[in-house]
Amino acid sequence: MFVNFRTLVRQPLVLLFFLSCVATLSSVVRVAAANDRIALIIGMSEYAHLPALTNTRNDAEAISRTLETIGFDVTLSVDASSAEMERLLDEFAFKSEVADLALIYFAGHGIEVQGENFLIPVDAKVSSNKDVQDQSPSLKDLLAAVDRARKMRIVILDSCRDNPLGDAIDLAAVEAANGNTPEETTRGGGGLAAANPDRGTLVAFAAKDGQVALDGKGNNSPFALSLMEKMTQPGLEISLMFRQVRDSVLDRTGNLQEPHTYGSLTGIPFYLAGPAEGDDGLDAGDASKAWSRLRPDQEAQLLALADLGDTRSMLGLAYMRLNPNEGRFDPKAAVDFLTRAADAGSPEAQFELAKLYERGTGVAQDEAKALELYRSAAEQNFADAINDLGFMHYQGGLGLPADPGKALRYFERAADLRHPQAQFNFAALIDDGHIPSKGPEDAAKYLYQALRSGSQDVLKLLSERPRMFTAETRRALQVRLRDNKFYAGAIDGDFGPGTQRGIRKAYGIEDG
Numbered sequence: 094m095f096v097n098f099r100t101l102v103r104q105p106l107v108l109l110f111f112l113s114c115v116a117t118l119s120s121v122v123r124v125a126a127a128n129d130r131i132a133l134i135i136g137m138s139e140y141a142h143l144p145a146l147t148n149t150r151n152d153a154e155a156i157s158r159t160l161e162t163i164g165f166d167v168t169l170s171v172d173a174s175s176a177e178m179e180r181l182l183d184e185f186a187f188k189s190e191v192a193d194l195a196l197i198y199f200a201g202h203g204i205e206v207q208g209e210n211f212l213i214p215v216d217a218k219v220s221s222n223k224d225v226q227d228q229s230p231s232l233k234d235l236l237a238a239v240d241r242a243r244k245m246r247i248v249i250l251d252s253c254r255d256n257p258l259g260d261a262i263d264l265a266a267v268e269a270a271n272g273n274t275p276e277e278t279t280r281g282g283g284g285l286a287a288a289n290p291d292r293g294t295l296v297a298f299a300a301k302d303g304q305v306a307l308d309g310k311g312n313n314s315p316f317a318l319s320l321m322e323k324m325t326q327p328g329l330e331i332s333l334m335f336r337q338v339r340d341s342v343l344d345r346t347g348n349l350q351e352p353h354t355y356g357s358l359t360g361i362p363f364y365l366a367g368p369a370e371g372d373d374g375l376d377a378g379d380a381s382k383a384w385s386r387l388r389p390d391q392e393a394q395l396l397a398l399a400d401l402g403d404t405r406s407m408l409g410l411a412y413m414r415l416n417p418n419e420g421r422f423d424p425k426a427a428v429d430f431l432t433r434a435a436d437a438g439s440p441e442a443q444f445e446l447a448k449l450y451e452r453g454t455g456v457a458q459d460e461a462k463a464l465e466l467y468r469s470a471a472e473q474n475f476a477d478a479i480n481d482l483g484f485m486h487y488q489g490g491l492g493l494p495a496d497p498g499k500a501l502r503y504f505e506r507a508a509d510l511r512h513p514q515a516q517f518n519f520a521a522l523i524d525d526g527h528i529p530s531k532g533p534e535d536a537a538k539y540l541y542q543a544l545r546s547g548s549q550d551v552l553k554l555l556s557e558r559p560r561m562f563t564a565e566t567r568r569a570l571q572v573r574l575r576d577n578k579f580y581a582g583a584i585d586g587d588f589g590p591g592t593q594r595g596i597r598k599a600y601g602i603e604d605g
Contacts, residue, residue, distance in 0.1 A: 129193040137201025149200035152317035191601030195242035203252030290356040301353030328369025381416040407434035424455025440475035476512035513548035537569035559588040
């Protein structure tokens with residue numbers, strides 16, 4: 094059952110490992126899935142035991158309306174209690190598993206305690222660090238709620254403060270230096286701690302760590318106003334969008350407040366408001382094609398950011414130059430951009446550069462260098478590199494002897510990092526009896542996770558060829574579907590209409 098086919102072109106969510114048994118996607122895959130962009134918007138204003146905030150309700154409501162106008166499925170909560178926040182985050186975490194993008198926006202009091210950021214609900218009664226930790230969700234909780242979105246995860250905090258009980262930015266101290274009249278109030282003082290989210294996740298602070306966020310002179314904060322202005326622009330790539338938000342806030346506040354983003358997005362361009370007018374869409378399955386469709390003015394911005402050391406900009410520029418159908422096709426220039434990004438520590442650049450060295454594209458073929466780069470990317474838990482190393486060890490490649498035992502450890506590691514190809518293949522290896530320590534329940538777990546991750550190929554195989562798995566694994570998958578309320582039928586291993594509906598629901602498709 095295990096398919097020994099290694100992906101040679103990075104294609105997230107559209108995988109090549111099933112080519113021997115899947116020619117086209119069935120009609121069931123073309124059915125519209127659950128909303129691909131979801132948002133949870135939280136505004137805290139009327140605190141019971143802390144100073145009230147002026148614009149946070151307005152900001153949350155305005156951001157909610159703005160996101161709805163560009164196609165987001167939005168959940169809005171104003172003045173949520175601690176219990177309500179916990180419920181909202183749990184529900185959003187489950188919902189985000191079948192969304193392409195999951196976004197959380199929080200406006201309210203935020204406190205940094207021992208290097209960790211906490212977001213304060215309206216009913217919190219805090220007089221010590223322990224009170225904050227016991228009564229408030231942390232940034233880690235918000236990150237966990239978006240963690241399983243399929244393509245992109247964003248958390249936006251308009252709450253850069255660490256002591257709501259009296260600290261405030263000393264505007265008088267900067268008045269003389271900037272020539273501004275300190276008319277704006279802050280939402281607290283001191284700022285939040287720097288964030289370090291996982292790859293593929295972006296955390297945006299209204300003010301960089303150590304700074305505070307201004308409430309603004311009108312009905313909305315400068316940060317919220319800039320967000321709403323930029324996020325509705327079609328064709329504006331998301332990393333450039335946040336860069337423009339930063340510049341806009343600096344301008345609105347006379348350089349008193351500088352937003353900052355943390356984390357590293359994947360190498361596929363993304364547009365919150367969709368493609369630009371006249372563009373018929375973006376091929377998110379092919380990075381070189383997707384980046385090649387970026388507007389010239391945004392390419393110029395990427396070049397400027399690359400000169401400042403931004404590795405994602407270098408990746409985008411490299412992908413543009415790897416598209417043979419574009420006038421910018423220049424593999425040597427792509428190698429230069431990828432080398433700069435790889436040397437700066439980008440695992441995706443290391444992985445892409447490894448493929449070029451392996452094939453001899455734009456650079457002299459060098460299998461030893463390719464293997465070194467694959468290993469460097471794998472050391473940073475880059476799942477594509479780990480999965481490819483599994484195939485190299487399984488069959489022997491790049492000078493490596495065949496070592497199925499080591500290969501299985503790589504496949505399991507990639508599967509645990511939610512690589513859909515590895516999840517399916519590891520489930521198949523378990524089902525075939527190649528992993529003595531694991532059984533049908535483990536195989537079902539990985540199949541279920543591959544479904545939730547959005548693998549159309551797994552959906553098709555489980556819909557059309559379920560008997561490629563043993564009856565024990567099929568029953569275990571039915572149990573997992575039942576436990577997650579996708580299926581209520583018999584646990585008999587027979588994938589009839591009820592089980593098929595459950596599989597589609599787990600994937601994110603609701604039958605009409």
